[in-house]
Amino acid sequence: xxxxxxxxxxxxAYACGVFPMADSADDPDIYWVEPAMRGVIPLDGLxxxxxxxxxxxxxxxxxRINTAFDDVMAGCAETTRGREKTWINATIRxxxxxxxxxxxxxxxxxxxxxxxxxxxxxVHLNGAFFGESMFSRHRDASxxxxxxxxxxxxAGGFALLDTQFITGHLARMGAVEIPQEDYLDRLxxxxxQHGDFHALPEDTPPADILALIAGQ
Numbered sequence: 001x002x003x004x005x006x007x008x009x010x011x012x013a014y015a016c017g018v019f020p021m022a023d024s025a026d027d028p029d030i031y032w033v034e035p036a037m038r039g040v041i042p043l044d045g046l047x048x049x050x051x052x053x054x055x056x057x058x059x060x061x062x063x064r065i066n067t068a069f070d071d072v073m074a075g076c077a078e079t080t081r082g083r084e085k086t087w088i089n090a091t092i093r094x095x096x097x098x099x100x101x102x103x104x105x106x107x108x109x110x111x112x113x114x115x116x117x118x119x120x121x122x123v124h125l126n127g128a129f130f131g132e133s134m135f136s137r138h139r140d141a142s143x144x145x146x147x148x149x150x151x152x153x154x155a156g157g158f159a160l161l162d163t164q165f166i167t168g169h170l171a172r173m174g175a176v177e178i179p180q181e182d183y184l185d186r187l188x189x190x191x192x193q194h195g196d197f198h199a200l201p202e203d204t205p206p207a208d209i210l211a212l213i214a215g216q
Contacts, residue, residue, distance in 0.1 A: 005020065005030065005091075005095060006095075007095060007098045007099050007102060007104070010095055010099065010123075011099075011104060011123075011125060013032065014123055014125055014128075014130055015125060015187075015191060017034060017038075017180065017183060017184050017187055018032045018033065018034045019032070019033055019130065019164060020032055020033070020092065020095075021033050021087045021092075022087045022088070022089040022091065022092060023087070024086070024087065024089070025077055025079075025086050025087070025088060025089050025090075026089070027089055028089060028090065028091055029091075030089070030091050030092060033164075034180065035164070035165065035180065036179070036180055037177040037178070037179060037180065038162065038164065038177065038178055038179070038180055038183035039162070039163035039164055039165050039166040039170065039175050039176070039177055040160065040161060040162055040163060040175065040176060040178060040183065040186070041131075041150065041161045041163055041170065041173065041174050041175045041176075042161075042174065042176070043150060043153055043154055043158065043159070043160075043161055045174045045176075046146075046147070046150045046173060046174045046213055047172065047173050047174040048147060048173070048210070048213060052140060052143055052144070052147070053210060055140050055143075055144060056144055056147050056148075056206050056209060056210060057206045057207060057210065058206070059206050060112070060140075060144075061110035061111060061112055061117065061118070061138075061141060061144050062110070062111040062112070063108065063109065063110055063111075063144065063145065063148045063202075064108075064109045064111060064202065065106065065107070065108060065109070065152075065198075065202055066100070066106055066107055067107075067109060068107065068109055068116055068119075069097065069100045069105065069106070069107040069121060070093070070097060071109075071116055072107040072109055072116070072119040072120070072121045072135070073088065073093050073096060073097070073107075073121060073133075074093075075116065075118070075119065075135040075137070076088055076120075076121065076132070076133035076134065076135045077093070078135065088133065096121070096123075096132070099123060100121075103124075104123055104124055104125065105121060105122065105123050105124070106121065106122065106124055106197055107119055107120070107121040108120050108121075108145040108146075108148055108149045108152070109145065110136075110138070110141040110142075110144050110145050112138060112141075116137075117136070117137045117138035117141045118134070118135060118136040118137055118138055118141020118142045118144070118145055119134065119135065119141070119142065119145045120132075120133065120134035120135075120142060120145045120146060120149060121133065121134075122149075124195065124197050125191065126190060126191045126192070126193060126194060126195060127157065127158050127159040127160065127189075127190040127191065127192070127193030127194060127195040128158065128159065128160040128162065128187060128190040128191060128195070129149070129153055129158055129160065129161050129162070129195070129197075130162045130164070131149070131161060131162060131163050131164070132164075134146065143173065146173060147209065147210075147213065148209055149161075150213055151200060151204075151209040151210075151212040151213055152197065152199070152200045153195065153197075154212050154213065155199045155200040155212055156195050156196040156197055156198070156199040156200065157193065157194065157195055157196060157199070158190070158193075158195035159186070159189060159190035159193050159195070160186050160187060160189075160190035162183075162187075163175050200212075
């Protein structure tokens with residue numbers, strides 16, 4: 001008999017360096033993944049281009065935290081040009097929605113004219129944040145969300161930002177691949193630390209967001 005996946009089991013899996021995926025949004029089953037090479041963004045190594053700095057500084061997007069978690073997951077599950085297949089199925093959406101209710105999953109959202117135009121979500125466990133997925137309906141929206149996420153993790157004393165895999169988009173922003181063995185060492189250290197996801201006020205000025213990143 002297969003053990004049902006619960007939020008508590010999911011958190012234990014993250015603490016062991018394992019995370020779930022599905023083959024497609026239409027497939028109700030999920031499976032565990034433990035890649036040989038793991039993507040991380042060093043919290044002192046985020047690359048923010050001059051153009052992106054201008055966008056962040058301009059306040060072109062209103063950045064909110066945890067006001068539309070389900071909608072962010074839905075945006076990440078959407079198919080787009082170049083991403084005709086996604087791995088976020090109904091089972092995963094239900095599990096992470098419950099984690100959000102427990103305070104272990106968070107969304108960083110970019111809004112424009114009261115419309116959600118991009119964002120990301122992930123899991124928070126002690127001093128580790130596990131980035132799950134991001135989406136953008138407006139140029140740079142997901143990048144701005146990532147900048148705000150890193151500033152929030154720095155302010156909150158986090159030690160690890162896990163991206164699971166590397167994409168060209170993430171690599172340009174400083175993500176690197178490390179062997180799973182090294183990742184587990186970093187994870188163990190991060191789990192010994194306390195990370196406060198809410199240490200940074202939501203109304204922190206954009207210039208202070210950039211200063212937090214530059215100060216690392």
